[in-house]
Every structure is written in structure tokens, then in C-alpha cells.
Amino acid sequence: MLSVGLTHFLVISVVLFSLGIYAVITRKNAVMVLMGIELILNSANINFVAFARYGDFGLQGQIIALFVIVLAAAEAAIALAIVLNIYKTISNINVDEIDTLRD
Amino acid sequence: MTESLMINIAIAVLFLPLLGFVVTLLLGSKVKQIYLFENIILIFSLIGAIILAFFKLSSFDNTITAEFVWIDLGNTPLMGDIKITLGIILDNISVLMIVVVMLISSLVHIFSIEYMRGDPRYNRYFAYLGLFTFSMSGIVFTHNILMMYIFWELVGVSSYLLIGFWFEKKSASDAAKKAFIVNRIGDIGMFIGILILYTTYHTFTLEEIFSQISQGVLPFNNDAWLTIAGILLFAGAIGKSAQVPLHVWLPDAMEGPTPVSALIHAATMVAAGVYLVVRIFGIFTADAMLFIAFIGALSALIPATIALTQNDIKRVLAYSTVSQLGYMIMALGVGAYAFAFFHLITHAFFKACLFLGSGSVIHGMHHEQDIRNMGGLKNKMPLTYYTFLISSLAISGVPLTSGFLSKDGILAGSFAFANLTGHWLFPLVGFFVAMLTAFYMFRLVLLTFHGEPKDREKYEHVHESKFIMTIPLVILAVLSFFFWYTPNPIDPGKGWVLSEWITAPELYTPENTRYEFMIPDEVVAVDSKVMFSKMYDEAMHTAHYPAMILSLIMAGAGILLAFMFYYWNKVNVSELVEKYKKLYNWSMNKWYFDEFYDKTFVAGTLALSRFLGKFDLKIIDGIVDGSAYITKGFSFFIGKFDNVVIDGLVNFFAYLSGFIGLIFRRFQTGRVQTYLVFVLVSLVILLFIFKSF
Numbered sequence: 001m002l003s004v005g006l007t008h009f010l011v012i013s014v015v016l017f018s019l020g021i022y023a024v025i026t027r028k029n030a031v032m033v034l035m036g037i038e039l040i041l042n043s044a045n046i047n048f049v050a051f052a053r054y055g056d057f058g059l060q061g062q063i064i065a066l067f068v069i070v071l072a073a074a075e076a077a078i079a080l081a082i083v084l085n086i087y088k089t090i091s092n093i094n095v096d097e098i099d100t101l102r103d
Numbered sequence: 104m105t106e107s108l109m110i111n112i113a114i115a116v117l118f119l120p121l122l123g124f125v126v127t128l129l130l131g132s133k134v135k136q137i138y139l140f141e142n143i144i145l146i147f148s149l150i151g152a153i154i155l156a157f158f159k160l161s162s163f164d165n166t167i168t169a170e171f172v173w174i175d176l177g178n179t180p181l182m183g184d185i186k187i188t189l190g191i192i193l194d195n196i197s198v199l200m201i202v203v204v205m206l207i208s209s210l211v212h213i214f215s216i217e218y219m220r221g222d223p224r225y226n227r228y229f230a231y232l233g234l235f236t237f238s239m240s241g242i243v244f245t246h247n248i249l250m251m252y253i254f255w256e257l258v259g260v261s262s263y264l265l266i267g268f269w270f271e272k273k274s275a276s277d278a279a280k281k282a283f284i285v286n287r288i289g290d291i292g293m294f295i296g297i298l299i300l301y302t303t304y305h306t307f308t309l310e311e312i313f314s315q316i317s318q319g320v321l322p323f324n325n326d327a328w329l330t331i332a333g334i335l336l337f338a339g340a341i342g343k344s345a346q347v348p349l350h351v352w353l354p355d356a357m358e359g360p361t362p363v364s365a366l367i368h369a370a371t372m373v374a375a376g377v378y379l380v381v382r383i384f385g386i387f388t389a390d391a392m393l394f395i396a397f398i399g400a401l402s403a404l405i406p407a408t409i410a411l412t413q414n415d416i417k418r419v420l421a422y423s424t425v426s427q428l429g430y431m432i433m434a435l436g437v438g439a440y441a442f443a444f445f446h447l448i449t450h451a452f453f454k455a456c457l458f459l460g461s462g463s464v465i466h467g468m469h470h471e472q473d474i475r476n477m478g479g480l481k482n483k484m485p486l487t488y489y490t491f492l493i494s495s496l497a498i499s500g501v502p503l504t505s506g507f508l509s510k511d512g513i514l515a516g517s518f519a520f521a522n523l524t525g526h527w528l529f530p531l532v533g534f535f536v537a538m539l540t541a542f543y544m545f546r547l548v549l550l551t552f553h554g555e556p557k558d559r560e561k562y563e564h565v566h567e568s569k570f571i572m573t574i575p576l577v578i579l580a581v582l583s584f585f586f587w588y589t590p591n592p593i594d595p596g597k598g599w600v601l602s603e604w605i606t607a608p609e610l611y612t613p614e615n616t617r618y619e620f621m622i623p624d625e626v627v628a629v630d631s632k633v634m635f636s637k638m639y640d641e642a643m644h645t646a647h648y649p650a651m652i653l654s655l656i657m658a659g660a661g662i663l664l665a666f667m668f669y670y671w672n673k674v675n676v677s678e679l680v681e682k683y684k685k686l687y688n689w690s691m692n693k694w695y696f697d698e699f700y701d702k703t704f705v706a707g708t709l710a711l712s713r714f715l716g717k718f719d720l721k722i723i724d725g726i727v728d729g730s731a732y733i734t735k736g737f738s739f740f741i742g743k744f745d746n747v748v749i750d751g752l753v754n755f756f757a758y759l760s761g762f763i764g765l766i767f768r769r770f771q772t773g774r775v776q777t778y779l780v781f782v783l784v785s786l787v788i789l790l791f792i793f794k795s796f
Contacts, residue, residue: 021783025776033776099773 009050016043030083030093034076041072104158110169113191116151116201117240119144120208124233131226141229142216145209145236152205156198160604167193168246168310188308192246195604196444200243200378203448207370207455208236210575214459215362217572218466228268232366235261239371242378248297248336249307251379255293255339258375259286262367266359278355285352289342296335299328309382316386317611326388326616333391336383337398344376346402346432350425351696357417361462364417368424369458370451377431377447384440384608388616393526396436400532402429405694407539411546412690415472416461419547423498424454426536430513437529438621439516441605441634445595446509449588453494453506456579460491463568463576464551468561474547479556483565486573488552490580495548497583499541500658505583507654508595510537515650519642523620530650534657541661549669593651607634 016039023036045065052061087093123144130137159167170190179185212232219228238261241254260283267279297307303322304312322328340346345353345368353373357364367373380387380395387395403426410422427450434443465472467484481488497506514537517529556562567573589598596602614622620639634640667673680687692698770781 021779025780025783095775098775 006050006054009046009053013043013046013050016040016046028094028096030086030095030098031080033095034079034083037079038072038076041068044068104162106163106167107169109155109158109163109167109193110191112151112155113193113201113244116148116155116205117191117237117244119148119151120233120236120240124230124237127226127230127233131230135226138216138226138229141233142209142212144233145205145212148236148240149202149205149209152198152201155193156202159193159198160195163193170246170308183305187249188247189250190246190308191244192309193244195606196378196381197243199444199448199604200374201240203374203451204236204239204243204371207451207579208232208239208366210455210578211362211366211459214365214462214572214575215360217569218362218462219360224268228360231261231264231268232363235265235366235371239375242375246309247307248300248309248312248383251382252290252294252297252339255290255343255375255379258343258372259283259290262286262356262372265363265367266356268359268363272358274355275358278352278358282352282356285349286342289338289340289349292335292338292341294339296332296338299332299335303328313385313609313611319613321613326613329386329612329616330388330390333383333387334394337380337387337391337395340376340379340432341398342376343379344373344428344432345425346376346398346429347405347425348696350402350406351693351700353425354418354421354693357415357421361417361458361465364421365455365458365462368421369454373424373428374447374451377428377435377443380432380435381440381444381447381608384435385611388612389618389621390616392436392438392618394436396433396520396526396529399429399431399433399436400529402426403433403536404429404532407536407543408690409693410543411539412687414475416464416474416477416547416551417458417472419474419543420454420457420461423457423540423543426540427454427498430510430533430536433529433533434513434516437517437520437526438618438635438639439513439520440608441601442509442512442516444605445588445600446506446513448600449497449505449509449583452579452582453497453504456490456494456576456583457498459572459576459579460487460494463487463572464491466568466572467565469564471558471561474550476558476561477551477556478554479552479562480565481552483562484552484567486567487576490573490576491552492548493580493583495544499544499662500537500654501662502655503585503592505585505588508585508588508592508598511651511654512595512601514654515643515646518646518650519639522642522646523639524618534653537654538657538661538664541658542665545662545665546669549665553670594647596647610635 020036020039020041020043023039024033025036027033027036045068048061048065048068050061051057052059052065055061083093086098090097123141127137127141168190170188172186173189174185174187176185212229215228215232219225222228235258238254238257242251242258245251245254263279263283266282267276270276270279299322300312301307303320304315306312316329322332342349353368356368359367406422406425406429410419410426413419413422427446431443431446431450434440434446463484464477464480464487467480467487468477471477493504497504500507500510514530514533517533521527521530585592585595588600589595591597610617610621610623620642621635624636624638634643668676689695770777772778
């Protein structure tokens with residue numbers, strides 16, 4: 001009988017992480033990039049919760065996951081504000097165009 | 104009259120001429136009549152000097168001194184306490200001297216008013232006279248040897264200014280330089296002498312030096328060093344008093360205005376040397392005195408033979424001055440101290456009279472100085488003639504004149520000295536020179552004032568000089584008579600000058616370094632008027648009458664010869680000259696002293712300078728150039744090294760950095776996503792690397 005173990009959660013997490021990285025790297029739209037970041041954060045959350053469930057850590061993993069969600073919310077708020085400002089400046093949110101840091 | 108009042112008067116006498124100099128120099132170009140100020144100042148100085156002399160000689164037996172500390176350096180390393188005092192001494196010698204200086208200076212001032220009239224630098228001339236008078240009175244008044252040296256140099260400077268007064272003339276400016284440089288040679292000796300005395304006694308004050316010597320303290324504990332110090336100090340006198348071999352400047356100095364010659368070269372500046380020897384007479388050992396006597400004898404003889412043939416009226420007088428100064432120096436050398444100083448005074452008057460007389464002649468002849476072009480001036484310039492004649496009689500040593508008294512004393516002194524020590528050279532020279540002196544002086548008188556005028560045209564325009572020029576002549580001529588000095592015209596010893604005013608000098612040298620006759624015996628203790636010792640007194644006494652008769656014969660012979668040569672024409676002079684051409688040329692060319700000095704010292708100095716110049720050019724410049732060349736080469740190499748190696752290294756690194764930058768700038772895309780990729784790739788690489796840990 002196939003039971004759901006730690007490995008399954010980790011695989012899901014890896015898949016989510018990889019998808020998030022992929023999104024962050026390849027998407028041109030800044031909002032999509034932010035979404036990729038959300039994926040990465042959530043894959044981490046899954047890891048925390050899974051290790052908390054199968055390890056002997058009490059509720060620490062779940063609590064950290066909660067923190068991460070809060071952080072993600074805050075980060076999304078700030079990041080969106082930055083994106084809005086960028087849009088106001090150059091009327092565009094294509095990340096390829098935002099390369100003024102180079103100079 | 105108190106001592107402090109006397110000192111105050113002395114200070115006034117000393118500084119009034121300086122005031123005159125400063126005022127006349129500063130206002131000279133603005134106020135035309137300012138020279139009168141200088142003249143009036145001098146008269147005041149003269150009055151002050153006479154007051155000083157009168158009260159000093161009549162009411163003060165002691166020597167009055169006053170001094171103050173000029174520079175106090177405190178305790179210095181190596182040298183100990185250094186304290187330099189300045190001060191004034193008033194004794195019989197200095198007050199007599201200051202009267203002579205001031206009197207002649209005043210007369211020269213008065214004479215110059217007319218003589219120099221019309222000169223473009225009229226007022227400056229009087230300013231220089233004032234400076235000179237100030238310097239000379241400084242020498243007279245000083246009580247310490249450093250101050251003496253300071254004023255000594257001041258006299259040198261002011262004489263330089265006066266001799267070169269007409270500096271537009273090359274000969275005048277050359278003569279001024281010559282006088283200055285030749286004097287410097289003697290002054291070096293004097294300065295070394297001063298230093299020797301100072302290192303031993305740590306004081307410049309004469310009085311203290313004397314007292315230490317008399318206590319037996321000698322320079323470097325050796326009486327030879329005392330002799331050397333004495334001779335070195337005397338070297339200063341050789342320069343200033345124009346003694347052989349440094350006499351060459353004086354005849355050339357005749358390029359200055361004639362009254363200047365009267366002031367400087369007859370009575371004051373050249374007398375300074377004699378005055379110095381008189382001042383420090385007590386420190387000369389027997390050896391030093393013998394040296395002095397020899398120099399004096401040479402200086403009496405050589406210029407007298409030169410004076411025989413000179414044709415320039417002033418040059419004859421100049422050589423005669425050197426000769427007479429030689430007399431004085433010789434007299435000091437043979438111990439005839441009082442007569443030397445006496446001769447200094449009498450000579451000052453009659454020689455100043457002669458010089459001013461010649462000035463009057465030159466003025467009357469419109470700057471003609473060659474006696475071959477003169478003659479017959481007696482009728483045209485009677486006053487000048489008679490004063491000149493009286494002075495000539497005085498310098499020749501004819502009785503009833505002052506010159507007879509002093510010269511006779513010097514001759515007697517040398518006679519006595521020869522008697523006591525066996526040096527017969529000195530009286531021999533003395534008497535011979537007496538004859539030469541009489542001869543050349545009367546040659547001068549006869550050629551100038553008697554006979555037929557040689558230059559008719561000039562003769563027609565000759566006139567007697569103005570009153571203002573003749574009055575000094577008359578005063579000086581009157582002072583050349585005996586009655587100012589002694590009531591007895593043949594024996595000056597009883598007169599007030601020699602028995603009251605000029606007293607026996609104190610001697611400080613150790614007794615074993617003196618002449619035997621200078622060691623005092625019991626007679627001296629009783630009678631302070633006896634010079635040196637009973638022995639010397641007796642020798643002088645026995646020498647007195649023979650010397651007088653001999654000197655009379657000599658003077659008479661000289662005058663007679665001059666008359667035979669130039670008045671009665673008994674001897675054909677030109678024939679005689681032809682016959683003894685060599686001797687004549689020898690005298691005419693002044694014993695070739697100038698030529699000798701030109702060939703040796705001047706040429707030597709020039710050769711040395713040329714050599715040093717070459718040395719400078721070749722060796723020193725060579726070294727400098729060489730080191731410059733080496734430095735240049737080295738710098739070139741260093742430069743290359745810098746350019747190639749150092750710069751190359753720096754450039755290489757710059758290039759390298761650029762190159763690396765070029766590579767790495769590609770990573771700097773500015774895109775967030777690329778960075779992220781790098782981060783991930785790096786993370787993966789790091790994971791692989793640290794996998795095993």
C-alpha cells in the first residue's frame with residue numbers, strides 16, 4: 001500500500017521550487033516574477049511543514065511557515081509598490097527593460 | 104675744572120666733527136652754505152682741544168680715563184667672559200696730539216674754503232674732512248686697542264674717500280685704492296697682534312694689558328711672543344705711517360686735493376702710526392725695538408734719496424714726509440721716545456705749512472705741479488714764499504726753528520744709542536738723511552721760487568693767494584719757530600715741552616728683555632724726569648753737542664750744495680745726471696719699488712688669481728660639470744627604467760585590470776534575472792564543491 005511519506009512532500013516542494021525558479025528567471029512580466037517568488041516561498045513552506053510533521057520538532061515548522069506567509073504578504077506589498085513606481089517611471093514592467101543598475 | 108668735565112669736553116671734541124660730517128653730508132646738496140657749519144664745528148672742536156690741553160697740562164698730574172662697557176657677551180663657551188669696553192684716555196700725549204690734529208684740521212678747513220671753491224662736490228669735501236677728523240681724534244683719545252683698531256680703519260676709509268675725491272681721474276681712484284689696500288696689509292698684522300694680546304690677557308684695554316705685562320704675564324709664557332706681538336702691532340704703524348716697505352701708497356696719494364695731503368699725509372693719518380708706537384712704547388722688547396729702528400732707518404734713507412730727483416712739488420714733499428716719519432720711527436726704535444713725539448708735533452706744523460704752501464703755489468699756477476715749469480715765484484707770491492722758506496728751514500734743521508730742536512734730539516738719541524749698543528748704522532743714516540733733506544728741500548725752494556720763470560705765459564697770470572689761504576700758512580710758519588717749545592733755541596731739554604709735557608714713558612717689559620740702559624736705576628727713582636736710567640741720561644748728555652754740531656754741518660752742507668746746484672749754477676746738473684745716469688734713474692724711478700711690487704706681488708696676485716680662475720674653470724667646473732654629466736646619464740637611465748619597467752608594470756596591471764574588467768563587465772547586465780541565474784549556478788557549483796563536507 002502506497003502511503004504518503006516525507007518524500008512525496010519533498011518532491012512536490014522541489015517541483016514547486018523549480019517552477020518558481022523557472023518563472024522568476026524566464027518571465028518578462030515583473031508581476032509574473034513576483035508570482036514565481038511566491039511559488040518558491042510556498043515550496044519552502046511545504047518543506048517546513050513536512051519536516052515538522054515527520055520530524056521531532058513540535059510546532060516550530062508550522063509557526064515558521066506562518067511567519068513566511070506573513071513575510072510573503074509584506075514582500076508582495078512592497079514589491080508591488082516598487083513595480084507600480086517603475087511603471088510610473090518608464091510605463092513598462094518588462095524586467096528586461098529595467099537594467100539601469102548596469103550603468 | 105673737574106675730571107668729569109674734562110671727559111665731557113673730550114667727548115664733545117670727539118663727536119663734534121662727526122656731527123659736522125653727518126649734517127654736512129645730509130644737507131650738502133640742499134644748503135649751499137652748509138660747509139660753513141662744518142668749519143664752525145671744527146673751530147669749536149679746536150677750542151675744546153685747547154681747553155683740554157691747557158687744563159690737563161696745568162692742573163692734572165694724573166691720567167684721566169673714563170670707560171663704559173660697550174658689549175657684554177657674558178660667559179661664552181671656549182672664550183670665557185667677553186666684555187668689550189670703550190673709553191677715553193686723557194694724558195699729556197693724547198691732549199697734545201689732539202691739539203695738533205684739531206689745529207691742523209681747522210687750518211686745512213679754512214684753507215680749503217678758497218682752494219676748493221667751484222668744485223662740484225664742494226660740501227661733500229667738507230663732510231669727508233669732518234669724518235676724517237672724527238676718526239683721527241678717535242685714535243688719539245682711545246684707551247683700548249680694539250677701539251684704536253676701529254678708528255684706525257675709519258681713518259683708512261675716510262682717507263680713501265679723500266684721496267679719491269676727484270675719482271673721475273683714473274690716477275686718483277687708483278691711488279685711493281692703492282692707499283686702502285696697502286694699508287690693509289699692515290692692518291692684518293696689527294689685528295693678529297691684537298688677537299695675540301687678547302688671547303693672553305682677555306682684555307683690550309691698554310692699561311690692563313700693561314699692568315699684566317709688568318706683573319710678568321707674557322703671551323704664551325714666552326718673551327719671544329711679546330716681541331712678535333709688538334712687531335705685529337707695529338706692522339699697523341708701518342702701513343699707516345707709510346714706512347718702507349709699505350710706503351708706496353703715500354706718494355701716489357698726492358692725487359687727492361692738496362689740502363687733504365696737508366691734513367692726511369703730513370700731520371694726522373701718517374702720524375697715527377707713530378702715535379700708536381708711542382702709546383704702546385712700554386711693551387716693545389729690545390728685539391722689537393731694534394726691528395722698529397731698522398724699519399725707521401730704511402724709511403728715512405730710501406725716500407730721501409728718491410726725493411732728490413722728483414719733479415712734482417707734492418711728490419717731493421710726500422717722500423720727505425715718509426723720510427721724516429722714518430726719523431720718528433727710528434727715534435722710537437732707539438729709545439728717543441720724547442724726541443720722536445716732539446718731532447711728530449713740530450713736523451706736523453712745518454710739513455702742513457709746506458703742503459699748504461705747495462697748494463697755494465699750485466692754486467696760483469692754475470694746477471701746475473711740475474717744478475721744472477715754475478721759478479721766480481718769489482716776487483709774485485711773497486707770503487707763500489716766506490712761509491715756505493721758514494718751513495723748509497725748519498725741516499732742514501736750521502737753528503731757531505722747531506725742526507732743529509726735534510731733529511737734533513733724534514740724532515743725539517741715535518748717537519747715544521750707538522754709543523751704548525754699538526749700532527752705528529742709525530746715527531750714520533740719520534746724519535746722511537739730514538743732509539739729503541736740506542738738499543732736496545732747498546732744491547724745491549730754489550726751483551720753485553727763485554731763478555728765471557720757465558713758463559712765461561703761466562707766470563704772467565700768477566698771483567698771491569687770497570687772505571683766507573695765506574692766514575693758515577702764516578699761523579703754521581709761526582708755529583715752526585722755537586719759542587713755542589722752549590726758551591733756549593739750542594737745548595730743548597730744558598723747555599716745557601720736553602721737561603714738563605712729554606715725560607718719561609713707563610716700561611712694562613720684563614727687565615731681561617730690555618736694553619741695559621732701559622733698566623731703571625736709583626737715579627730714576629729720585630728724579631722722574633730722567634729718561635730710563637742714569638746711564639742713558641749721561642749718554643744723551645755726551646751725545647748732545649757733537650750731534651748738534653754734526654747736524655748743523657750736515658744741514659749747512661745740504662743747503663750749500665742745493666745753492667751750488669740750482670742757484671749759483673756752479674755745478675752743471677744735467678752733466679752730473681748724464682755721468683751718474685744709473686744712480687739718477689734708480690732714484691727717479693723710486694728704487695723701482697712700484698715696478699718690483701707690480702712684478703712680484705701684483706703680478707703674483709694676478710697670476711694666482713688667473714691660476715685660481717683656471718682652477719675654478721677647469722677643476723671645480725670640471726667636477727661640477729662631470730657630476731652633472733654623470734647625474735644626467737644616471738637620470739637618463741633611471742628615466743628609461745621608469746618609462747619602461749615601472750611604467751610598463753603599471754600599464755600592464757592597468758591593462759590586465761582592463762582586460763579582466765572587460766570579461767567581467769559582461770556579467771554586469773543590470774538584469775535581475777541574469778543575476779539570479781548566476782546566483783543559482785554559483786550555488787550549484789558551491790554545492791558540488793562542498794558536497795563532501
